[in-house]
């Protein structure tokens with residue numbers, strides 16, 4: 077690995093400059109008053125096992141309201157696992173076992189009396205691969221309100237339009253609401269999935285690498301969108317893209333191999349001056 | 365030359381085994397298909413009495429009917445090379461077939477019961493026509509033409525099956541059930557659509573059930589009923605007209621006025637048409653049902669074609685076909701060409717079995733088979749999808765429940781291999797004897813055959829459900845949908861085409877089964893169609909089997925062949941319906 081050291085260093089420096097410029101421009105961080113916001117999701121000593129194998133190891137985290145929290149870390153370190161814990165999507169995996177405490181507005185999510193279906197109605201999710209239903213665009217966006225039995229209470233047309241506008245998709249699809257969601261491009265499909273997630277107006281939106289299958293232009297659109305979403309929603313986003321995390325998030329959590337949450341702080345702090353050498357190594361690309 | 369020097373130097377990899385395998389499997393499947401094809405040709409020749417068709421007669425219809433049809437398709441396809449290839453195949457085939465026959469007949473031995481003209485018809489003309497129709501029907505003109513013909517034929521078949529349905533079932537009971545059950549339920553449903561949050565939205569099914577029970581209770585005591593014609597108008601024509609009006613307003617985006625006119629026009633067309641037919645001596649009830657089945661889709665399709673401006677010429681296809689057939693008949697008649705006297709004709713499918721081959725018919729067996737298959741389709745679809753959904757979506761993998769489902773799973777696979785006589789025995793013991801549903805009755809036969817094909821439907825439905833990508837389920841759960849909502853809204857719609865395919869295959873097996881029917885005591889021969897679900901039936905394969913044993917040669921050749929062809933046509937019609945349904949479903953959003 078010691079060969080070609082020069083090129084390595086230069087690319088590292090480049091990365092760092094991009095990150096710091098992104099942070100210095102700092103558009104994303106002037107959200108709301110500077111006093112510390114309320115906490116929405118709290119994890120205390122959270123362990124997750126798949127069978128015998130440990131995927132998360134003693135995670136402690138407090139996710140702030142109406143902020144974007146980025147989760148970064150090498151592949152296999154448990155980012156998706158953590159995200160799925162929050163809305164109990166892990167319940168579908170037979171081998172998965174959760175220990176410790178995970179609170180949503182102070183209520184233990186893994187308490188006996190909690191209905192995961194009701195929980196998921198408060199916490200929306202966007203997946204890595206766009207997964208619109210093979211239904212019309214309109215039906216995709218209306219899906220959440222319909223299954224939640226709220227289609228009669230709200231003006232469905234207006235709700236669909238609002239969600240599509242928030243997802244910056246309205247202008248592109250307003251004339252073809254009846255055509256299939258699968259006929260859209262990958263980037264449009266992902267924004268459709270975001271519209272679908274926000275239509276029932278959840279409190280938290282979880283995003284698992286939402287831009288990883290998209291080209292740079294579509295990625296930029298999705299990033300702008302996330303920035304806007306944070307005014308109304310609490311966003312937790314997993315990403316492999318450091319610049320992206322630096323650009324769009326207020327807080328950053330760094331998971332490292334073994335499922336440990338090593339560092340959790342303001343994004344600027346994590347990228348400019350992390351407490352741990354391992355995190356610095358990871359961010360500058362010495363370790364992946 | 366410098367090019368020669370750049371010859372590759374890395375040698376070649378042997379593909380011998382692969383090539384041998386490829387040709388062996390190709391050869392095996394071609395042999396199978398050809399053997400089946402020859403058999404079907406002989407059966408068709410017997411059924412339509414083509415041995416006695418004179419070459420002049422064949423030529424007449426070839427020129428007046430087949431060639432115009434091919435011409436229409438070529439015109440629609442509008443492809444010069446296709447025209448050249450078709451002409452080459454038809455002409456070259458003619459010469460080749462004539463040559464082959466004369467060579468074989470003069471040097472080897474005479475070919476029994478087959479002239480070269482008939483062989484040309486089956487081996488060359490039929491496939492070429494099928495191919496050209498296939499190509500032509502994908503272009504706008506052909507799509508219009510065959511769409512129209514298909515709707516006329518399919519609609520007529522629908523109308524005829526409605527007629528059969530009402531000869532089997534009591535239309536007065538249907539009248540009560542419709543008025544007391546269906547209508548109120550639809551009303552409740554419409555009300556709850558408008559006010560979705562009111563508790564009324566739970567009521568449609570109970571209301572319908574109460575109505576049905578009331579209908580069956582009142583059927584006896586009440587003894588003043590409208591005529592059958594009025595019943596059909598009230599229970600079928602009125603709702604269909606209303607639906608047409610609704611569709612016109614909603615889907616075609618027309619004004620309320622146009623929609624109302626469309627509805628009234630449909631009503632007037634069917635009602636008036638049937639009365640007019642009645643005054644011409646046809647039963648006005650039957651005319652109403654046929655008009656309802658064929659007229660409505662035909663007119664709606666025609667309206668759509670006229671409104672769009674592609675492929676309107678295609679609307680002349682029916683004229684071309686009917687005109688060709690009439691011209692052919694006229695020519696054959698005036699020149700006195702000897703025409704074949706087919707065994708499979710209108711009287712064969714409308715009359716009862718008989719000792720005399722000329723008068724023998726399949727009507728009761730056709731009704732019996734179709735009725736049983738309709739029930740089997742319904743039962744096995746509901747049961748099959750239900751079990752498959754349970755096994756795929758609802759069970760857990762661990763614990764006692766998990767072990768039990770694994771056991772069930774293995775046994776379903778085994779049950780698919782159990783011979784059909786064993787199911788017959790089960791049907792005899794369980795449904796006929798123990799539950800007393802009657803020996804050889806429609807219910808017993810339907811239940812037995814449903815059980816017989818249930819493993820196949822379950823396994824194929826499971827396969828279809830399993831192939832629904834998991835990320836769709838995840839997406840639905842993440843939206844806060846329950847498991848049932850996910851299954852109903854996401855999994856089943858995606859899996860339905862696959863489930864349909866599996867069910868079609870299974871039904872094909874059920875309709876041809878004879879052994880279980882013999883076991884449960886179905887009649888070999890019945891002389892009238894069933895008049896209810898408890899009456900004793902025969903089925904097409906049973907009747908055909910019986911004919912194969914008759915001493916007269918006419919039975920063993922002509923009548924038997926006609927029966928086989930009828931069975932195959934019913935089977936193909938059923939499959940075609942299911943495939944059209946499936947494709948419609950797949951293409952619709």
Ligand SMILES: Nc1ncnc2c1ncn2[C@@H]1O[C@H](COP(=O)(O)OP(=O)(O)OP(=O)(O)O)[C@@H](O)[C@H]1O
Nearest residue numbers: 126131149150151152153154155156157158169171
């Ligand atoms: N369904 C599962 N069954 C068993 N083990 C699993 C399952 N899902 C994840 N794991 C294990 O848990 C660990 C964490 O996986 P997770 O998917 O959370 O990683 P990740 O950080 O999201 O990785 P990536 O960045 O590649 O998406 C991995 O070691 C993985 O093997």
Ligand SMILES: [Mg+2]
Nearest residue numbers: 155156157284
């Ligand atoms: Mg992941």
